[in-house]
Amino acid sequence: xxxxxxxxxxxxxxxxxxxxxxxxxxxxxxxxxxxxxxxxxxxxxxxxxxxxxxxxxxxxxxxxxxxxxxxxxxxxxxxxxxxxxxxxxxxxxxxxxxxxxxxxxxxxxxxxxxxxxxxxxxxxxxxxxxxxxxxxxxxxxxxxxxxxxxxxxxxxxxxxxxxxxxxxxxxxxxxxxxxxxxxxxxxxxxxxxxxxxxxxxxxxxxxxxxxxxxxxxxxxxxxxxxxxxxxxxxxxxxxxxxxxxxxxxxxxxxxxxxxxxxxxxxxxxxxxxxxxxxxxxxxxxxxxxxxxxxxxxxxxxxxxxxxxxxxxxxxxxxxxxxxxxxxxxxxxxxxxxxxxxxxxxxxxxxxxxxxxxxxxxxxxxxxxxxxxxxxxxxxxxxxxxxxxxxxxxxxxxxxxxxxxxxxxxxxxxxxxxxxxxxxxxxxxxxxxxxxxxxxxxxxxxxxxxxxxxxxxxxxxxxxxxxxxxxxxxxxxxxxxxxxxxxxxxxxxxxxxxxxxxxxxxxxxxxxxxxxxxxxxxxxxxxxxxxxxxxxxxxxxxxxxxxxxxxxxxxxxxxxxxxxxxxxxxxxxxxxxxxxxxxxxxxxxxxxxxxxxxxxxxxxxxxxxxxxxxxxxxxxxxxxxxxxxxxxxxxxxxxxxxxxxxxxxxxxxxxxxxxxxxxxxxxxxxxxxxxxxxxxxxxxxxxxxxxxxxxxxxxxxxxxxxxxxxxxxx
Numbered sequence: 001x002x003x004x005x006x007x008x009x010x011x012x013x014x015x016x017x018x019x020x021x022x023x024x025x026x027x028x029x030x031x032x033x034x035x036x037x038x039x040x041x042x043x044x045x046x047x048x049x050x051x052x053x054x055x056x057x058x059x060x061x062x063x064x065x066x067x068x069x070x071x072x073x074x075x076x077x078x079x080x081x082x083x084x085x086x087x088x089x090x091x092x093x094x095x096x097x098x099x100x101x102x103x104x105x106x107x108x109x110x111x112x113x114x115x116x117x118x119x120x121x122x123x124x125x126x127x128x129x130x131x132x133x134x135x136x137x138x139x140x141x142x143x144x145x146x147x148x149x150x151x152x153x154x155x156x157x158x159x160x161x162x163x164x165x166x167x168x169x170x171x172x173x174x175x176x177x178x179x180x181x182x183x184x185x186x187x188x189x190x191x192x193x194x195x196x197x198x199x200x201x202x203x204x205x206x207x208x209x210x211x212x213x214x215x216x217x218x219x220x221x222x223x224x225x226x227x228x229x230x231x232x233x234x235x236x237x238x239x240x241x242x243x244x245x246x247x248x249x250x251x252x253x254x255x256x257x258x259x260x261x262x263x264x265x266x267x268x269x270x271x272x273x274x275x276x277x278x279x280x281x282x283x284x285x286x287x288x289x290x291x292x293x294x295x296x297x298x299x300x301x302x303x304x305x306x307x308x309x310x311x312x313x314x315x316x317x318x319x320x321x322x323x324x325x326x327x328x329x330x331x332x333x334x335x336x337x338x339x340x341x342x343x344x345x346x347x348x349x350x351x352x353x354x355x356x357x358x359x360x361x362x363x364x365x366x367x368x369x370x371x372x373x374x375x376x377x378x379x380x381x382x383x384x385x386x387x388x389x390x391x392x393x394x395x396x397x398x399x400x401x402x403x404x405x406x407x408x409x410x411x412x413x414x415x416x417x418x419x420x421x422x423x424x425x426x427x428x429x430x431x432x433x434x435x436x437x438x439x440x441x442x443x444x445x446x447x448x449x450x451x452x453x454x455x456x457x458x459x460x461x462x463x464x465x466x467x468x469x470x471x472x473x474x475x476x477x478x479x480x481x482x483x484x485x486x487x488x489x490x491x492x493x494x495x496x497x498x499x500x501x502x503x504x505x506x507x508x509x510x511x512x513x514x515x516x517x518x519x520x521x522x523x524x525x526x527x528x529x530x531x532x533x534x535x536x537x538x539x540x541x542x543x544x545x546x547x548x549x550x551x552x553x554x555x556x557x558x559x560x561x562x563x564x565x566x567x568x569x570x571x572x573x574x575x576x577x578x579x580x581x582x583x584x585x586x587x588x589x590x591x592x593x594x595x596x597x598x599x600x601x602x603x604x605x606x607x608x609x610x611x612x613x614x615x616x617x618x619x620x621x622x623x624x625x626x627x628x629x630x631x632x633x634x635x636x637x638x639x640x641x642x643x644x645x646x647x648x649x650x651x652x653x654x655x656x657x658x659x660x661x662x663x664x665x666x667x668x669x670x671x672x673x674x675x676x677x678x679x680x681x682x683x684x685x686x687x688x689x690x691x692x693x694x695x696x697x698x699x700x701x702x703x704x705x706x707x708x709x710x711x712x713x
Contacts, residue, residue, distance in 0.1 A: 010038030010099060010108075011046035011116070014086050019048045019121075025082040026129075033089045038099035039108050040116030040150065041141070043086040043133045047110075048079040048121035079121040083129040086114060092137025092202035097150065097211075100142040109222070110150035110230070111141030111211070113199055118152045118192050118235075125196030127244055132198035136207040144230030145211045145222045145257075146266070147199040147249055152192045152232040192235040194247065199228060201251025206311030210256035221258035221321050224266030224346065227308050231260070231267040238304030243355065246305030253311035258322035259338035260346035261366075262375070263308040263358050268301040270350040301351035308344060310360030315421040320346055320375070323367035323432040336445065337434035339367030340375035343418045343425070347376040348411045358418040361425040367432035369442035370462075371471070372418040372425060372454050377411040378445025378474070410446035417453040424458025424605035429471075435464030435626065436633070438471035439602050439609070444595045444638065445474045454602040457609040464626030465633035466613035466653070467663065468645050469602040473595035473638025491543065491562065492585050493519050496578055498527060498534050498545040499558055504574040508532070535561075560585075595638035601646065602631065608649025613663065616652040627663030628653030630684050635665045641680040648684060660684050 011018045014029035032043055040047045086093065097111035110116040113133035115123070125131035136147060144150040201207035209230075211222025224231040227249040238246035252263060260266035310316030323339020340346045343358040347369075358373060369376040418425075418440060429437035436443045440454040449470075460466045497519045502508070509515050509529040517527050517536075527536040535544035548557035555572045562585065569581060602609070613633055614622025627634040630648040640662075651658055661684050 011040045012037035013042045013044055013046035013116070014093075015044045015084070017046045019045050019079045019081075021050060021079055023080040023082070024084060027081075027084040029086045031089045032086055032093040033091070034094040034096070036096045036098065037116070039097070040110040041095050041097040042111070042116035042150070043088075043093055043095055043113045043136070044084060045081070045115045047117040048081075048115060048119055050078060050120045081115075081121065081123045081131060083125055084131055085129075086133040088133070088135030088137065088202065090135075092135055092207070093133065094137050095139045095141075097141040097143070097145070107143065107151055107153075109141050109143030109211070111139050111145045112149040112151075112229070113139055113147045113207075114149060114197070116141075116150045117144075118149050118194075120154055121192055123194040123197060125198075127196060130196045130198045131194070132200070134198075134200045135202050136199060137202045138207060139209045141211045141222050141225075141230065142213060142220075143211070143223055144266070145209050145225040146229040147207065147209055147227045147252060148194075148197060148247065149229045149232075152194075152229055152235040154191050154234040192232075194235070194237050195239050195242075195245040197237075197247045199247075199249045199252075201253065201311060204251075204312040206251035206253040206313070208254045208256075209252065210254070212256060221256060222266075223258055224260040225255050225257035226262045226265040226346070227252035227255055227316075228264045228306070229266070230257075231269070232265055232301050233269050234301060236302045236304075238302075238306055240302070240304055240354075243305045246303075246307070246356070248306065249308045251311050252308060252316055253314065255316070255318045257320055257341075257346070259320060259324065259340070260375075261318050261320040261341040262345040262347075263310075263316050263318055263342070263361070264303070264306060264344045264356070265348075266346045268303070268345055268348045268351045270300055301348070303351070303353045303356055305354070306356045308358045310358075310362060310421070312360075315360040315362035315425075316343065316358070317363040317365070318343060318346075318361075319363075319365040320367055320370075323434070325433065335434070336376065336378065336443075337368040337432060339432050340369040340442065341366040342371045342375040342442070343373050344416070345374045345377075347378075348374055348413075349376075349378055350411060352412045352414075353416055354412075354414045356416045361418055361420050363425065364427045366427075366429045366437070366442065368429060368434040368436065369471070370427050370429040370437045371440055371442035372420075372427050372438070372457065373416060373440045373452070374413065375442045376445065377413060377441055377447035378443065379410055410448060412448045413441070413452055414448075414450045415452070417455065420456035420458060420605070422456075424456050424609070426459045427457075427461070429462040429464065429466070431463070435462045436471035437462035437465070438467045438469055438633070439611075440469045440600070442471045443474075444470050444472065444597070446595055447473075448596045449600055450596075450598050452600045457602060457604050459610045459612065461610075461612040461616075462626060462633075463615045463624055464613065465663070466611050466626070466628050467633035468609060468611050468630045468648055468651075469600060469643070470595075470597060470632050470638075472634040473597075473632065473636050475594035475637040492578055492582060494525065494536060494543055495545070495560060495562070495581060495585055496576065497525070498536065498543065499560070499571070499581070500575050501527075502534055502545060502547050503556070503558075503571055503576070509534075595636075596641075597632075597638065597643055598641045599643065601644045603645075604647035604649065606647075608647045610650040611648070611652070612650075613653035614657060616654070621652060622654040622657070624654065626653070626657065628658045629661060629663035630659070631661045631682070633663045635662045637666060640682050643682045645684045 012035050014032045035041045095111045097109045099108040101108040113136045123131050139145050141150050209225045255261050318341045320339050320341035323337050326336045341364050343361045364370050427437045429435040437460050439457045439460050465471050497517050501517050514526050525536050527534050533544050533546045544561045546559040550556050558571050559568050613628030614626040615624040616622035630651045631645045
């Protein structure tokens with residue numbers, strides 16, 4: 001253990017320094033003035049860790065009978081804090097972590113108002129006795145800083161080197177885990193969870209989170225900072241079954257970081273499965289070998305029913321100061337950037353946020369991706385589907401899984417909102433190489449947004465692309481046109497089975513019934529028959545078949561829907577062959593994973609909101625690259641449905657790179673058109689501050705093209 005001594009030193013907490021595999025209940029630290037440490041500092045606990053696991057590397061698991069009692073044993077290792085809190089001194093509590101390490105996965109410099117570094121721990125409050133920190137003044141960490149926690153990680157996924165005392169999962173996979181359900185139990189037993197938690201600032205001035213420090217003549221910043229947590233991987237905040245169990249942050253004035261800054265979290269990511277072993281993806285391969293796509297769900301970050309409220313005196317300002325290119329190391333074709341900021345999250349990768357909010361937002365400043373709610377929402381490089389053969393090795397076992405590829409590889413934000421201060425909030429993206437800004441989300445990379453709202457927006461501006469609600473969307477190819485794909489074969493078989501099930505029937509199934517269909521070479525699937533359509537979910541991809549009436553010559557039209565694509569073929573008999581539908585299915589699968597924005601709204605302040613792209617300002621048009629739109633700046637095949645933009649005032653950018661709703665729309669998949677992706681019940685409302693001329697008709701700027709004669713207030 002001496003080789004790991006440096007990882008256990010330099011830790012301080014207002015109640016306990018380092019908490020290992022124990023339980024604390026109804027504990028309170030009062031009148032806290034300051035906690036300072038090199039590695040981890042927390043108002044209540046400096047660090048928590050999985051107990052007794054430091055010895056796992058020296059124990060032969062084969063000598064122990066863990067198969068019958070592993071989960072209870074693991075739960076005894078997990079640190080638990082219940083109904084405990086920290087109260088700052090009358091002048092406020094200050095938390096500071098001074099250390100920093102360039103070594104990968106050596107987490108030094110973690111500061112949190114309640115806990116500096118939460119590793120596989122559980123923090124449980126109640127509705128009457130929440131776990132939290134009150135009268136907080138400042139949190140500063142050179143690496144990760146958060147109002148509640150600096151860093152939150154799962155306890156089972158950290159075998160990053162041969163000398164680590166933290167990890168467990170890889171050894172257990174080799175010895176005792178044999179089924180997906182058992183694996184899920186192990187993951188859940190060591191997952192970091194927090195329920196009923198809160199952070200409150202010092203009076204009307206609130207609290208600040210950051211880590212700015214000077215190195216030589218240069219100023220440096222914490223890598224990730226958030227009003228609640230700096231970075232979280234594979235953790236759960238709140239409870240999906242209890243709307244009252246979420247986290248609240250009240251009175252946060254500023255959050256400042258280098259790469260990732262957010263009013264709630266700086267960076268939310270899946271657990272770093274690609275780093276679990278020196279082989280790169282060894283654990284992930286083993287998970288998929290068990291057919292455990294649903295087990296990947298345990299790697300995701302979830303935030304339920306949580307809120308952020310800016311300081312009473314001036315609201316909340318969030319800033320990300322340093323951007324880097326996170327280029328795909330395999331081929332360099334996929335590039336994303338850090339330097340991202342959002343009112344709720346700087347960056348969310350492969351995560352889920354539901355029923356959460358930001359209020360009293362004043363300003364979001366980002367080097368690259370900036371958003372009123374999230375700067376960057378997308379997929380993580382930790383999950384490389386092609387590399388581990390997710391389709392080829394496990395498709396047969398995964399057909400019945402509720403969790404699909406699209407959900408594993410993108411982020412979801414549902415029923416959430418952001419609202420500005422009385423004068424409105426501003427989102428800026430400037431001085432970076434990938435400047436994208438949006439009133440709700442900056443870069444929605446495979447993001448899925450439903451029933452989200454941006455309110456009291458004043459201005460969105462970017463040196464590149466800008467949109468009133470979302471800056472830019474994206475899509476991902478799951479099948480490359482013209483070549484064989486690992487996904488093509490199972491989809492072909494499912495479509496063929498659905499069509500050939502319906503064609504010979506003289507009488508259709510009962511409406512609303514479920515039928516079992518045999519899929520040759522795979523497994524039996526259960527399909528729903530409703531309103532004349534037979535449908536099934538394959539790895540998160542909706543597939544359905546509908547028959548037309550029989551023609552005079554006996555043939556029938558067969559409508560096949562795959563994802564967002566719809567095609568029709570002609571069946572001349574009671575059966576079709578694979579060759580007849582293969583090309584149709586391939587084209588439909590070219591793009592099955594895209595950004596989706598549905599039932600979302602953006603509303604400006606009383607005098608309307610402005611969108612400035614390509615470096616445009618109040619006084620000048622844009623001259624740079626990038627697109628500008630009232631709702632979306634650059635729509636790269638994203639799907640928009642039932643969305644509204646209210647009180648847009650000025651949309652300004654570079655010539656021929658602007659639009660009322662979308663600044664630019666790209667369609668390359670060859671199976672859809674602009675009407676399909678943007679024409680489904682989306683509305684934008686022309687805003688006029690003064691309308692004393694009895695406006696009844698609307699024309700384009702050339703005064704020749706009539707747009708609409710149905711003008712209302």
